[in-house]
Amino acid sequence: MLKILSYNVKGLNAPVKRHSLAADVLRLKPDVVCLQETHFKRLAHPPLGIRNFSTQYHAAGPTKARGVSILIRSDVVYQLHRKISDPQGRYLILVCSLNHKTYTLVNVYSPNTEQLSFISGVLHRVSLVATGVLLICGDLNYSIDPSRDVRIFSLNGGRIICST
Structure with missing residues (x-):
């Protein structure tokens, strides 16, 4: 079984926030960590330095806003097949193998407006x-009321119900 942790970290440029995140990750022992709102600037982000998470992918925009990251535990057998990252830092898609099983990992940080068209x-x-197995994590910045506002998206003939 794969254990996944997803956090909206609301910025990781302060060392105290990175240390707090590292402590949570070490305590919870996830295999994959998805982070939203990292606030890293493209090509200028600080090292996260979380022990046992040397495989790290980041999508960052041109400014210190937005940003998503996917971290993979070092003892997970991992192979990347394809990576797609948003130049604005809103999503990151990894098609990969984790422990010899194929996954598509999606980490999303949706804008505060026009969420449904973005999603x-x-x-x-x-x-x-x-x-393979599709896993979508993130902060969709959208809350639905299933009794009146269910949106269903089609994906390869399957159904995905959008929720936060």
Whole structure:
């Protein structure tokens, strides 16, 4: 079984926040960590330095805003097949093998407005590459009331119900 941790960290540029995240990750022992709102600037982010998580992927925008990351535990047998990252730092898609099983990992940080069109666009991109088990993590910045506001998206003939 794969253990996944997903956090909206609301910025990781302060060392105290990175240390707090590292302590949580070490305590909870996840295999995969998905982080949203990292606030790293493209090509200028600080090292996360979380023990046993040497495989790290980041999607960051041109400014210290947005940003998503996917971290993979070192003792997970891992092979990357494809990586798609948003130049604005809103999503990261990894098609990979984890412990010899194929996954498509998606980490999303949706904007505060036009969430449904953004999510639909991301799901369309995912549908073009999705292989194996699909795992979607993130902060969709959207809350639904299932009794009146269920949105269903189609993905490779399957159904995904959008929820936070």
